[in-house]
Amino acid sequence: MAAEQIYISAEHWALILGKWREQYTVLAPLAEKRDLFFQLIDSGNAGRIVYDRVRAAQPLKSFLLPPLEEVAGVPNPSIRSLLFLGAKACDLKALQILDHAFGGDFADPSYQARRERSVLVGTDCTDPLDTCCCTWVGGQPYPTEEYDLNVSGVRGGFVVEVGSKKGRALLAGFEGHLKTVVKEKKQAVVHQRKQTVQAVERKNRAYRLSDKQKQVLVGAWDAAVWQKHSETCVECGACNHACPTCHCYYLDDITRKAFVKLRGWDACQYTGYAVTAGGGTPRPRLVQRFRNRYFCKFDYLDENYGICGCTGCGRCIEACQGKIDQRTAFFDLDAGRRRKGTRKNEPL
Protein backbone atom coordinates (compact mmCIF):
# COMPACT_ATOMS: atom_id res chain seq x y z
CA MET A 1 0.00 0.00 0.00
CA ALA A 2 1.32 3.42 -0.89
CA ALA A 3 2.24 5.59 2.07
CA GLU A 4 0.40 8.82 2.72
CA GLN A 5 1.99 11.67 0.71
CA ILE A 6 2.15 15.38 1.49
CA TYR A 7 3.76 18.33 -0.26
CA ILE A 8 5.80 20.86 1.73
CA SER A 9 7.33 23.86 0.01
CA ALA A 10 11.01 24.61 0.60
CA GLU A 11 10.15 27.72 2.61
CA HIS A 12 7.77 25.88 4.90
CA TRP A 13 10.20 23.01 5.19
CA ALA A 14 12.83 25.39 6.58
CA LEU A 15 10.35 26.57 9.20
CA ILE A 16 9.46 23.01 10.20
CA LEU A 17 13.13 22.03 10.41
CA GLY A 18 13.78 25.05 12.62
CA LYS A 19 11.08 23.86 15.03
CA TRP A 20 12.44 20.30 15.02
CA ARG A 21 15.85 21.62 15.98
CA GLU A 22 14.32 23.04 19.15
CA GLN A 23 13.08 19.60 20.18
CA TYR A 24 15.67 17.25 18.77
CA THR A 25 19.34 16.98 18.13
CA VAL A 26 19.21 16.98 14.34
CA LEU A 27 21.85 15.11 12.38
CA ALA A 28 21.97 15.37 8.60
CA PRO A 29 24.48 14.84 5.78
CA LEU A 30 26.71 17.76 4.81
CA ALA A 31 29.16 17.61 1.95
CA GLU A 32 32.83 17.52 2.81
CA LYS A 33 35.11 17.10 -0.19
CA ARG A 34 33.75 14.11 -2.11
CA ASP A 35 31.84 12.60 0.80
CA LEU A 36 28.78 13.24 2.88
CA PHE A 37 28.92 13.10 6.66
CA PHE A 38 26.13 13.13 9.22
CA GLN A 39 26.74 16.28 11.23
CA LEU A 40 25.02 18.30 13.89
CA ILE A 41 22.66 20.76 12.25
CA ASP A 42 22.33 24.34 13.48
CA SER A 43 20.87 27.49 11.95
CA GLY A 44 24.17 28.15 10.21
CA ASN A 45 24.49 24.93 8.27
CA ALA A 46 20.84 23.88 7.82
CA GLY A 47 20.89 25.38 4.35
CA ARG A 48 23.75 23.09 3.33
CA ILE A 49 21.98 19.83 4.14
CA VAL A 50 22.27 17.41 1.23
CA TYR A 51 18.87 15.83 0.73
CA ASP A 52 19.61 13.85 -2.38
CA ARG A 53 22.84 12.34 -3.74
CA VAL A 54 23.77 9.18 -1.84
CA ARG A 55 24.31 7.67 1.61
CA ALA A 56 26.60 9.41 4.09
CA ALA A 57 29.98 7.93 4.98
CA GLN A 58 28.90 6.84 8.46
CA PRO A 59 26.34 4.10 8.91
CA LEU A 60 23.58 4.74 11.44
CA LYS A 61 25.11 2.18 13.81
CA SER A 62 27.81 4.77 14.60
CA PHE A 63 25.16 6.65 16.54
CA LEU A 64 22.84 3.87 17.75
CA LEU A 65 25.62 1.47 18.72
CA PRO A 66 28.65 3.60 19.60
CA PRO A 67 32.09 2.13 18.78
CA LEU A 68 32.99 2.11 22.48
CA GLU A 69 30.50 2.17 25.29
CA GLU A 70 30.42 1.23 28.96
CA VAL A 71 27.52 -1.19 29.13
CA ALA A 72 27.63 -2.45 32.71
CA GLY A 73 28.67 -1.16 36.09
CA VAL A 74 27.79 2.43 35.23
CA PRO A 75 24.59 4.47 35.67
CA ASN A 76 22.22 4.39 32.70
CA PRO A 77 23.47 6.91 30.18
CA SER A 78 21.25 9.89 29.46
CA ILE A 79 20.13 9.45 25.89
CA ARG A 80 19.32 12.39 23.66
CA SER A 81 16.50 12.31 21.15
CA LEU A 82 18.21 12.24 17.79
CA LEU A 83 16.53 13.13 14.55
CA PHE A 84 18.32 11.65 11.57
CA LEU A 85 17.50 13.57 8.44
CA GLY A 86 18.72 12.09 5.21
CA ALA A 87 18.98 8.39 6.07
CA LYS A 88 19.04 6.36 2.88
CA ALA A 89 17.24 3.11 2.13
CA CYS A 90 20.35 0.96 2.66
CA ASP A 91 20.93 2.40 6.12
CA LEU A 92 17.31 2.18 7.21
CA LYS A 93 17.06 -1.42 6.07
CA ALA A 94 20.21 -2.22 8.07
CA LEU A 95 18.43 -1.25 11.28
CA GLN A 96 16.30 -4.38 10.96
CA ILE A 97 19.39 -6.52 11.55
CA LEU A 98 20.46 -4.44 14.55
CA ASP A 99 16.92 -4.50 15.94
CA HIS A 100 16.95 -8.29 15.84
CA ALA A 101 20.42 -8.61 17.31
CA PHE A 102 19.91 -6.15 20.16
CA GLY A 103 16.26 -6.92 20.83
CA GLY A 104 14.57 -10.11 21.95
CA ASP A 105 15.32 -12.09 25.10
CA PHE A 106 18.42 -10.13 26.03
CA ALA A 107 17.52 -6.71 24.71
CA ASP A 108 20.30 -4.14 24.99
CA PRO A 109 18.87 -1.29 27.07
CA SER A 110 20.93 1.54 25.61
CA TYR A 111 20.41 0.46 22.00
CA GLN A 112 16.69 0.14 22.66
CA ALA A 113 16.53 3.57 24.29
CA ARG A 114 18.43 5.21 21.45
CA ARG A 115 16.26 3.49 18.89
CA GLU A 116 13.03 4.47 20.61
CA ARG A 117 14.13 8.05 21.05
CA SER A 118 15.44 8.57 17.56
CA VAL A 119 13.40 9.76 14.64
CA LEU A 120 14.25 8.64 11.14
CA VAL A 121 13.62 10.92 8.22
CA GLY A 122 14.68 9.23 5.03
CA THR A 123 15.58 10.70 1.67
CA ASP A 124 15.86 9.26 -1.84
CA CYS A 125 19.18 8.67 -3.55
CA THR A 126 19.77 10.45 -6.83
CA ASP A 127 23.48 10.00 -7.58
CA PRO A 128 24.61 6.46 -6.73
CA LEU A 129 28.31 5.78 -6.37
CA ASP A 130 30.08 3.13 -8.43
CA THR A 131 30.14 1.01 -5.27
CA CYS A 132 26.38 1.26 -4.66
CA CYS A 133 24.66 -2.09 -5.07
CA CYS A 134 21.25 -1.97 -3.39
CA THR A 135 19.52 -3.33 -6.47
CA TRP A 136 22.11 -6.10 -6.67
CA VAL A 137 20.89 -7.41 -3.29
CA GLY A 138 17.21 -6.94 -4.11
CA GLY A 139 16.79 -3.47 -2.63
CA GLN A 140 16.10 -0.06 -4.13
CA PRO A 141 17.66 3.40 -3.76
CA TYR A 142 14.71 4.96 -1.95
CA PRO A 143 13.31 4.02 1.47
CA THR A 144 10.33 1.68 1.59
CA GLU A 145 10.50 0.68 5.27
CA GLU A 146 11.83 1.70 8.68
CA TYR A 147 11.35 5.42 8.09
CA ASP A 148 9.14 7.74 10.10
CA LEU A 149 9.02 10.26 7.28
CA ASN A 150 10.59 10.11 3.86
CA VAL A 151 11.46 13.18 1.90
CA SER A 152 11.82 13.29 -1.89
CA GLY A 153 13.06 16.52 -3.39
CA VAL A 154 10.95 18.01 -6.21
CA ARG A 155 10.94 21.42 -7.84
CA GLY A 156 10.12 24.03 -5.21
CA GLY A 157 9.93 21.70 -2.22
CA PHE A 158 9.55 18.16 -0.98
CA VAL A 159 7.12 15.29 -1.32
CA VAL A 160 6.90 13.78 2.15
CA GLU A 161 5.73 10.24 2.89
CA VAL A 162 4.50 9.34 6.33
CA GLY A 163 5.79 5.93 7.42
CA SER A 164 4.80 5.70 11.07
CA LYS A 165 2.87 7.24 13.94
CA LYS A 166 6.09 8.90 15.03
CA GLY A 167 6.31 10.47 11.60
CA ARG A 168 2.73 11.68 11.78
CA ALA A 169 3.43 13.21 15.19
CA LEU A 170 6.44 15.07 13.75
CA LEU A 171 4.11 16.96 11.45
CA ALA A 172 1.55 17.78 14.14
CA GLY A 173 1.14 21.52 14.54
CA PHE A 174 2.32 22.23 11.02
CA GLU A 175 -0.98 21.44 9.31
CA GLY A 176 -1.00 24.86 7.68
CA HIS A 177 2.22 24.04 5.84
CA LEU A 178 1.10 20.67 4.50
CA LYS A 179 -0.36 20.62 1.02
CA THR A 180 -1.78 17.89 -1.11
CA VAL A 181 0.62 16.57 -3.68
CA VAL A 182 -0.28 17.49 -7.22
CA LYS A 183 -0.06 14.80 -9.85
CA GLU A 184 3.03 16.30 -11.54
CA LYS A 185 5.03 16.23 -8.33
CA LYS A 186 3.98 12.64 -7.65
CA GLN A 187 5.08 11.73 -11.13
CA ALA A 188 8.33 13.62 -10.68
CA VAL A 189 9.15 11.45 -7.64
CA VAL A 190 8.28 8.26 -9.51
CA HIS A 191 10.37 9.39 -12.45
CA GLN A 192 13.40 10.34 -10.35
CA ARG A 193 13.25 7.03 -8.48
CA LYS A 194 13.08 5.10 -11.73
CA GLN A 195 16.08 7.01 -13.04
CA THR A 196 18.10 6.21 -9.93
CA VAL A 197 17.13 2.54 -10.00
CA GLN A 198 18.35 2.39 -13.58
CA ALA A 199 21.56 4.16 -12.65
CA VAL A 200 22.30 1.64 -9.87
CA GLU A 201 21.40 -1.23 -12.16
CA ARG A 202 23.77 0.08 -14.81
CA LYS A 203 26.59 0.22 -12.29
CA ASN A 204 25.93 -3.40 -11.35
CA ARG A 205 25.29 -4.85 -14.76
CA ALA A 206 28.75 -6.41 -14.87
CA TYR A 207 28.10 -8.31 -11.63
CA ARG A 208 24.73 -9.81 -12.47
CA LEU A 209 24.23 -13.23 -10.84
CA SER A 210 22.16 -16.21 -11.91
CA ASP A 211 20.57 -16.43 -8.46
CA LYS A 212 20.46 -14.74 -5.06
CA GLN A 213 23.80 -14.45 -3.28
CA LYS A 214 22.71 -16.96 -0.66
CA GLN A 215 22.12 -19.55 -3.36
CA VAL A 216 25.43 -18.75 -5.02
CA LEU A 217 27.11 -19.66 -1.73
CA VAL A 218 25.63 -23.15 -1.75
CA GLY A 219 28.50 -25.48 -2.52
CA ALA A 220 30.99 -22.62 -2.53
CA TRP A 221 32.70 -23.41 0.77
CA ASP A 222 35.82 -24.86 -0.82
CA ALA A 223 35.88 -22.64 -3.88
CA ALA A 224 39.24 -21.30 -5.04
CA VAL A 225 37.60 -17.88 -5.35
CA TRP A 226 38.14 -17.20 -1.63
CA GLN A 227 41.88 -17.51 -1.99
CA LYS A 228 41.96 -15.37 -5.09
CA HIS A 229 39.89 -12.53 -3.69
CA SER A 230 41.47 -12.49 -0.24
CA GLU A 231 44.97 -12.06 -1.62
CA THR A 232 44.98 -8.29 -1.22
CA CYS A 233 43.19 -8.30 2.15
CA VAL A 234 45.26 -6.58 4.84
CA GLU A 235 42.87 -7.56 7.65
CA CYS A 236 42.19 -3.96 8.62
CA GLY A 237 38.54 -4.65 9.41
CA ALA A 238 37.35 -1.57 7.53
CA CYS A 239 34.71 -3.64 5.73
CA ASN A 240 33.32 -4.66 9.12
CA HIS A 241 33.43 -1.26 10.71
CA ALA A 242 31.97 0.58 7.72
CA CYS A 243 29.17 -1.96 7.31
CA PRO A 244 25.76 -0.80 8.53
CA THR A 245 24.78 -4.30 9.68
CA CYS A 246 28.06 -5.70 11.11
CA HIS A 247 27.61 -5.63 14.86
CA CYS A 248 30.11 -8.07 16.36
CA TYR A 249 31.47 -6.73 19.60
CA TYR A 250 33.87 -7.63 22.38
CA LEU A 251 33.34 -7.05 26.07
CA ASP A 252 36.31 -5.91 28.06
CA ASP A 253 37.21 -4.86 31.56
CA ILE A 254 39.92 -2.65 30.15
CA THR A 255 38.78 0.27 32.31
CA ARG A 256 40.14 -1.89 35.17
CA LYS A 257 37.29 -0.63 37.30
CA ALA A 258 35.59 -3.53 39.03
CA PHE A 259 32.32 -4.56 37.37
CA VAL A 260 32.57 -1.89 34.66
CA LYS A 261 32.28 -3.50 31.28
CA LEU A 262 33.29 -1.84 28.07
CA ARG A 263 31.81 -2.91 24.76
CA GLY A 264 33.67 -2.19 21.54
CA TRP A 265 33.14 -2.98 17.88
CA ASP A 266 35.05 -6.06 16.82
CA ALA A 267 35.84 -7.33 13.34
CA CYS A 268 35.76 -10.94 12.19
CA GLN A 269 38.67 -10.21 9.84
CA TYR A 270 41.05 -9.74 12.78
CA THR A 271 43.38 -12.65 13.60
CA GLY A 272 42.44 -12.60 17.26
CA TYR A 273 38.70 -12.40 16.70
CA ALA A 274 37.70 -15.94 17.68
CA VAL A 275 40.82 -16.95 19.59
CA THR A 276 40.00 -18.87 22.77
CA ALA A 277 41.92 -18.95 26.06
CA GLY A 278 44.15 -21.83 25.01
CA GLY A 279 45.16 -19.92 21.86
CA GLY A 280 43.06 -22.02 19.48
CA THR A 281 40.86 -20.46 16.83
CA PRO A 282 38.38 -21.93 14.38
CA ARG A 283 39.65 -19.59 11.64
CA PRO A 284 43.44 -19.36 11.84
CA ARG A 285 43.92 -18.52 8.15
CA LEU A 286 43.07 -15.23 6.49
CA VAL A 287 41.11 -16.94 3.75
CA GLN A 288 38.87 -18.58 6.37
CA ARG A 289 38.12 -15.24 8.02
CA PHE A 290 37.53 -13.65 4.63
CA ARG A 291 35.08 -16.37 3.66
CA ASN A 292 33.35 -16.08 7.03
CA ARG A 293 32.30 -12.51 6.31
CA TYR A 294 30.57 -13.52 3.10
CA PHE A 295 28.81 -16.47 4.69
CA CYS A 296 27.80 -14.41 7.71
CA LYS A 297 26.38 -11.59 5.60
CA PHE A 298 24.58 -13.57 2.95
CA ASP A 299 23.73 -16.83 4.67
CA TYR A 300 23.98 -16.91 8.48
CA LEU A 301 22.27 -13.56 9.15
CA ASP A 302 19.50 -14.56 6.76
CA GLU A 303 19.11 -17.83 8.68
CA ASN A 304 19.21 -16.04 12.04
CA TYR A 305 16.91 -13.12 11.33
CA GLY A 306 15.27 -13.77 7.96
CA ILE A 307 16.96 -10.76 6.34
CA CYS A 308 20.01 -10.57 4.11
CA GLY A 309 22.94 -9.06 6.01
CA CYS A 310 23.92 -6.87 3.06
CA THR A 311 21.86 -3.85 2.12
CA GLY A 312 24.06 -2.85 -0.79
CA CYS A 313 25.44 0.39 0.63
CA GLY A 314 28.82 -0.47 -0.89
CA ARG A 315 30.83 0.91 2.03
CA CYS A 316 32.87 -2.30 2.33
CA ILE A 317 33.96 -1.89 -1.29
CA GLU A 318 34.74 1.78 -0.86
CA ALA A 319 36.59 1.30 2.42
CA CYS A 320 38.71 -1.66 1.28
CA GLN A 321 42.44 -0.98 1.24
CA GLY A 322 42.96 -4.02 -0.98
CA LYS A 323 40.40 -2.98 -3.62
CA ILE A 324 38.30 -6.05 -2.91
CA ASP A 325 34.81 -5.94 -4.37
CA GLN A 326 32.25 -8.42 -3.04
CA ARG A 327 30.37 -8.19 -6.32
CA THR A 328 33.34 -9.54 -8.28
CA ALA A 329 33.84 -12.30 -5.73
CA PHE A 330 30.22 -13.36 -6.13
CA PHE A 331 30.42 -13.07 -9.89
CA ASP A 332 33.41 -15.43 -9.90
CA LEU A 333 31.66 -17.85 -7.55
CA ASP A 334 28.62 -17.81 -9.77
CA ALA A 335 30.71 -18.43 -12.86
CA GLY A 336 32.52 -21.29 -11.09
CA ARG A 337 29.22 -22.80 -10.03
CA ARG A 338 28.16 -23.18 -13.62
CA ARG A 339 31.43 -24.83 -14.59
CA LYS A 340 31.80 -28.55 -14.16
CA GLY A 341 33.76 -30.00 -11.30
CA THR A 342 32.93 -27.48 -8.59
CA ARG A 343 33.13 -29.28 -5.31
CA LYS A 344 29.77 -29.15 -3.58
CA ASN A 345 29.03 -29.41 0.08
CA GLU A 346 26.42 -31.83 1.21
CA PRO A 347 23.13 -30.02 0.77
CA LEU A 348 21.89 -28.52 4.02
Place this chain on the structure above:
Amino acid sequence: MNPYESQKAVIEKIIPETPRIKTFVLKPEKPFAFRCGQFVELMVPGVGEAPFAPSSACFAPERLELTIQNVGYMTSRLHKMGEGGTVGLRGPYGNGFPIEAFFGKEVLLLIGGVGFPPARALLYSLLQEKERFKRICMCYGANTPNDIVYKYQIERFQNDIELHLTVDKADANWKAAMGVVTLLLDKIHIDLPDTVAVVIGPPIMMKFGTLKLLNLGLKPKQIFLSMERKMYCGIGQCRHCMIDRYFICKDGPVFRYDLLNRLPDIWE
Protein backbone atom coordinates in the same frame (compact mmCIF):
# COMPACT_ATOMS: atom_id res chain seq x y z
CA MET B 1 17.19 -5.69 32.97
CA ASN B 2 20.71 -5.04 31.76
CA PRO B 3 21.96 -8.31 30.26
CA TYR B 4 25.62 -7.31 30.62
CA GLU B 5 25.42 -6.74 34.38
CA SER B 6 26.99 -9.42 36.61
CA GLN B 7 25.85 -10.37 40.07
CA LYS B 8 28.42 -10.66 42.81
CA ALA B 9 29.59 -13.98 44.19
CA VAL B 10 32.06 -14.72 46.97
CA ILE B 11 34.73 -17.39 46.62
CA GLU B 12 33.91 -19.51 49.65
CA LYS B 13 36.41 -22.26 49.12
CA ILE B 14 39.17 -23.21 46.72
CA ILE B 15 39.96 -26.87 46.11
CA PRO B 16 43.25 -27.55 44.34
CA GLU B 17 42.65 -30.36 41.84
CA THR B 18 45.91 -30.52 39.87
CA PRO B 19 48.86 -28.14 39.62
CA ARG B 20 46.93 -26.16 36.97
CA ILE B 21 43.32 -26.79 37.92
CA LYS B 22 41.33 -25.50 40.89
CA THR B 23 37.71 -25.80 41.88
CA PHE B 24 36.17 -22.55 43.04
CA VAL B 25 33.15 -22.88 45.32
CA LEU B 26 31.12 -19.72 44.88
CA LYS B 27 28.31 -18.32 46.96
CA PRO B 28 26.26 -16.05 44.70
CA GLU B 29 24.29 -13.17 46.18
CA LYS B 30 21.10 -14.86 45.05
CA PRO B 31 20.64 -18.61 44.41
CA PHE B 32 21.84 -19.31 40.91
CA ALA B 33 19.51 -21.78 39.21
CA PHE B 34 20.74 -23.50 36.07
CA ARG B 35 20.31 -26.63 33.97
CA CYS B 36 23.30 -28.91 33.71
CA GLY B 37 25.15 -28.31 30.49
CA GLN B 38 24.45 -24.58 30.59
CA PHE B 39 27.33 -22.18 31.18
CA VAL B 40 27.99 -18.98 33.07
CA GLU B 41 30.14 -15.95 32.38
CA LEU B 42 32.55 -15.66 35.28
CA MET B 43 34.19 -12.29 35.81
CA VAL B 44 37.34 -11.42 37.66
CA PRO B 45 36.56 -7.78 38.40
CA GLY B 46 38.75 -5.39 36.49
CA VAL B 47 40.36 -8.25 34.59
CA GLY B 48 37.89 -9.97 32.34
CA GLU B 49 35.17 -12.49 31.78
CA ALA B 50 35.13 -16.02 30.42
CA PRO B 51 32.54 -18.77 29.96
CA PHE B 52 32.55 -21.90 32.16
CA ALA B 53 30.13 -24.73 32.72
CA PRO B 54 29.42 -25.34 36.42
CA SER B 55 30.64 -28.63 37.84
CA SER B 56 28.22 -28.67 40.74
CA ALA B 57 24.75 -30.17 40.89
CA CYS B 58 22.12 -27.97 39.30
CA PHE B 59 19.66 -28.85 42.04
CA ALA B 60 21.86 -27.11 44.65
CA PRO B 61 21.73 -23.50 43.43
CA GLU B 62 22.97 -21.86 46.65
CA ARG B 63 26.55 -22.80 45.81
CA LEU B 64 28.10 -22.89 42.40
CA GLU B 65 31.27 -24.84 41.74
CA LEU B 66 33.49 -24.04 38.79
CA THR B 67 36.54 -26.15 38.05
CA ILE B 68 38.97 -24.04 36.08
CA GLN B 69 42.29 -24.63 34.41
CA ASN B 70 44.91 -21.88 34.39
CA VAL B 71 45.36 -21.31 30.66
CA GLY B 72 45.09 -17.61 29.89
CA TYR B 73 45.04 -14.07 31.19
CA MET B 74 41.76 -14.17 33.05
CA THR B 75 42.22 -17.66 34.50
CA SER B 76 45.75 -16.89 35.68
CA ARG B 77 44.44 -13.91 37.61
CA LEU B 78 41.58 -16.01 38.97
CA HIS B 79 44.04 -18.65 40.16
CA LYS B 80 45.83 -15.96 42.15
CA MET B 81 42.64 -15.02 43.99
CA GLY B 82 42.01 -16.33 47.47
CA GLU B 83 39.03 -17.47 49.49
CA GLY B 84 36.80 -14.54 50.39
CA GLY B 85 37.44 -12.78 47.10
CA THR B 86 34.59 -11.39 45.03
CA VAL B 87 33.88 -12.37 41.45
CA GLY B 88 31.02 -11.62 39.06
CA LEU B 89 28.54 -14.04 37.50
CA ARG B 90 26.20 -13.72 34.53
CA GLY B 91 23.89 -16.34 33.18
CA PRO B 92 23.10 -19.14 33.03
CA TYR B 93 23.19 -19.31 29.25
CA GLY B 94 22.58 -21.93 26.59
CA ASN B 95 20.40 -24.97 26.33
CA GLY B 96 21.78 -27.67 28.66
CA PHE B 97 21.58 -31.44 28.29
CA PRO B 98 18.24 -32.89 27.20
CA ILE B 99 18.17 -35.38 30.07
CA GLU B 100 14.61 -36.54 29.35
CA ALA B 101 15.85 -37.77 25.98
CA PHE B 102 18.23 -40.10 27.83
CA PHE B 103 15.49 -41.83 29.86
CA GLY B 104 15.43 -45.59 29.35
CA LYS B 105 18.79 -45.53 27.57
CA GLU B 106 22.34 -46.54 28.22
CA VAL B 107 24.16 -43.26 28.80
CA LEU B 108 27.78 -43.30 27.71
CA LEU B 109 29.93 -40.34 28.70
CA LEU B 110 33.13 -39.92 26.73
CA ILE B 111 35.12 -37.32 28.62
CA GLY B 112 38.57 -35.83 28.23
CA GLY B 113 40.63 -33.60 30.54
CA VAL B 114 38.72 -30.58 31.83
CA GLY B 115 35.57 -31.94 30.23
CA PHE B 116 35.03 -33.68 33.55
CA PRO B 117 33.63 -30.60 35.36
CA PRO B 118 30.49 -30.23 33.20
CA ALA B 119 30.30 -34.02 33.05
CA ARG B 120 30.24 -34.12 36.84
CA ALA B 121 27.27 -31.76 36.87
CA LEU B 122 25.58 -34.12 34.42
CA LEU B 123 26.49 -37.17 36.53
CA TYR B 124 24.87 -35.58 39.60
CA SER B 125 21.68 -35.06 37.61
CA LEU B 126 21.73 -38.58 36.18
CA LEU B 127 22.34 -40.10 39.61
CA GLN B 128 19.36 -38.17 41.01
CA GLU B 129 17.14 -40.38 38.85
CA LYS B 130 19.45 -43.33 38.39
CA GLU B 131 16.63 -45.81 37.98
CA ARG B 132 15.45 -44.05 34.84
CA PHE B 133 18.58 -45.05 32.92
CA LYS B 134 19.51 -48.53 31.80
CA ARG B 135 23.17 -47.90 32.43
CA ILE B 136 25.51 -45.01 33.18
CA CYS B 137 29.00 -45.53 31.89
CA MET B 138 31.79 -42.98 31.78
CA CYS B 139 35.11 -43.21 29.97
CA TYR B 140 37.50 -40.57 31.19
CA GLY B 141 40.93 -39.79 29.89
CA ALA B 142 43.53 -37.43 31.32
CA ASN B 143 47.08 -36.65 30.35
CA THR B 144 48.75 -38.11 33.46
CA PRO B 145 47.39 -39.54 36.74
CA ASN B 146 48.26 -36.19 38.27
CA ASP B 147 45.94 -34.38 35.81
CA ILE B 148 42.84 -36.24 36.93
CA VAL B 149 40.34 -33.94 38.59
CA TYR B 150 38.11 -34.90 41.54
CA LYS B 151 40.53 -37.66 42.62
CA TYR B 152 38.80 -37.63 46.01
CA GLN B 153 35.49 -38.55 44.35
CA ILE B 154 36.70 -41.20 41.92
CA GLU B 155 36.00 -44.02 44.36
CA ARG B 156 32.49 -42.74 44.99
CA PHE B 157 31.74 -42.53 41.27
CA GLN B 158 33.21 -45.99 40.75
CA ASN B 159 30.58 -47.30 43.16
CA ASP B 160 27.74 -45.34 41.59
CA ILE B 161 28.44 -45.82 37.90
CA GLU B 162 30.60 -47.80 35.53
CA LEU B 163 33.75 -45.67 35.37
CA HIS B 164 36.72 -46.43 33.12
CA LEU B 165 39.89 -44.40 33.40
CA THR B 166 42.87 -43.97 31.16
CA VAL B 167 45.91 -41.70 31.02
CA ASP B 168 48.19 -40.81 28.13
CA LYS B 169 51.31 -41.10 30.26
CA ALA B 170 51.19 -43.44 33.27
CA ASP B 171 53.41 -43.49 36.35
CA ALA B 172 54.53 -46.46 38.45
CA ASN B 173 51.42 -46.46 40.62
CA TRP B 174 48.89 -46.32 37.80
CA LYS B 175 46.81 -49.47 37.59
CA ALA B 176 44.12 -48.55 35.03
CA ALA B 177 44.43 -48.25 31.26
CA MET B 178 46.95 -46.28 29.27
CA GLY B 179 46.36 -44.49 25.96
CA VAL B 180 43.87 -42.05 24.51
CA VAL B 181 40.31 -42.15 25.81
CA THR B 182 38.85 -43.56 22.60
CA LEU B 183 40.76 -46.79 23.24
CA LEU B 184 38.52 -47.42 26.26
CA LEU B 185 35.59 -47.75 23.88
CA ASP B 186 37.10 -50.95 22.48
CA LYS B 187 37.04 -52.50 25.94
CA ILE B 188 33.41 -51.97 26.81
CA HIS B 189 30.25 -53.42 25.39
CA ILE B 190 27.89 -50.90 23.85
CA ASP B 191 24.28 -51.80 23.19
CA LEU B 192 24.12 -49.84 19.95
CA PRO B 193 20.42 -49.09 19.42
CA ASP B 194 19.85 -48.28 23.09
CA THR B 195 22.79 -45.95 23.70
CA VAL B 196 23.17 -42.20 23.85
CA ALA B 197 26.67 -40.81 24.02
CA VAL B 198 27.79 -37.49 25.48
CA VAL B 199 31.18 -36.17 24.39
CA ILE B 200 32.94 -33.39 26.31
CA GLY B 201 36.60 -32.48 26.13
CA PRO B 202 39.26 -30.64 24.19
CA PRO B 203 38.46 -30.14 20.47
CA ILE B 204 40.83 -32.79 19.16
CA MET B 205 39.44 -35.37 21.58
CA MET B 206 35.86 -34.43 20.71
CA LYS B 207 36.60 -34.92 17.03
CA PHE B 208 38.22 -38.33 17.32
CA GLY B 209 35.84 -39.41 20.07
CA THR B 210 32.86 -38.67 17.85
CA LEU B 211 34.40 -40.35 14.82
CA LYS B 212 35.17 -43.42 16.94
CA LEU B 213 31.58 -43.63 18.19
CA LEU B 214 30.35 -43.41 14.61
CA ASN B 215 32.80 -46.15 13.64
CA LEU B 216 31.45 -48.35 16.38
CA GLY B 217 28.01 -47.97 14.81
CA LEU B 218 26.32 -45.17 16.71
CA LYS B 219 24.07 -42.90 14.66
CA PRO B 220 24.75 -39.14 14.61
CA LYS B 221 21.46 -38.52 16.42
CA GLN B 222 22.66 -40.65 19.34
CA ILE B 223 25.66 -38.42 20.00
CA PHE B 224 25.52 -35.22 22.03
CA LEU B 225 28.40 -32.79 22.06
CA SER B 226 29.10 -29.90 24.38
CA MET B 227 30.76 -27.45 22.04
CA GLU B 228 32.89 -24.53 23.04
CA ARG B 229 34.17 -21.43 21.35
CA LYS B 230 34.81 -17.91 22.44
CA MET B 231 31.55 -16.89 24.09
CA TYR B 232 31.97 -13.20 24.84
CA CYS B 233 28.40 -12.17 25.43
CA GLY B 234 26.68 -15.49 26.04
CA ILE B 235 23.43 -14.04 24.76
CA GLY B 236 23.55 -14.47 21.00
CA GLN B 237 24.68 -10.97 20.07
CA CYS B 238 28.42 -10.69 19.64
CA ARG B 239 28.72 -13.60 17.14
CA HIS B 240 32.17 -14.73 18.29
CA CYS B 241 31.09 -18.27 19.12
CA MET B 242 29.24 -18.95 15.90
CA ILE B 243 29.63 -22.29 14.27
CA ASP B 244 28.15 -21.76 10.86
CA ARG B 245 24.72 -20.23 11.46
CA TYR B 246 24.40 -21.47 15.05
CA PHE B 247 25.19 -19.55 18.19
CA ILE B 248 26.96 -21.96 20.51
CA CYS B 249 25.92 -19.72 23.39
CA LYS B 250 22.23 -19.76 22.51
CA ASP B 251 21.49 -22.73 20.23
CA GLY B 252 24.04 -24.81 22.16
CA PRO B 253 26.39 -25.42 23.81
CA VAL B 254 24.91 -28.92 23.63
CA PHE B 255 24.34 -30.05 20.06
CA ARG B 256 23.12 -33.35 18.73
CA TYR B 257 25.66 -34.46 16.17
CA ASP B 258 23.15 -34.91 13.34
CA LEU B 259 22.84 -31.11 13.33
CA LEU B 260 26.57 -30.46 13.25
CA ASN B 261 27.64 -33.12 10.80
CA ARG B 262 26.01 -31.19 7.97
CA LEU B 263 28.27 -28.20 8.55
CA PRO B 264 31.77 -27.74 7.16
CA ASP B 265 34.90 -27.51 9.32
CA ILE B 266 33.21 -27.84 12.69
CA TRP B 267 36.31 -29.21 14.40
CA GLU B 268 38.58 -26.33 13.46
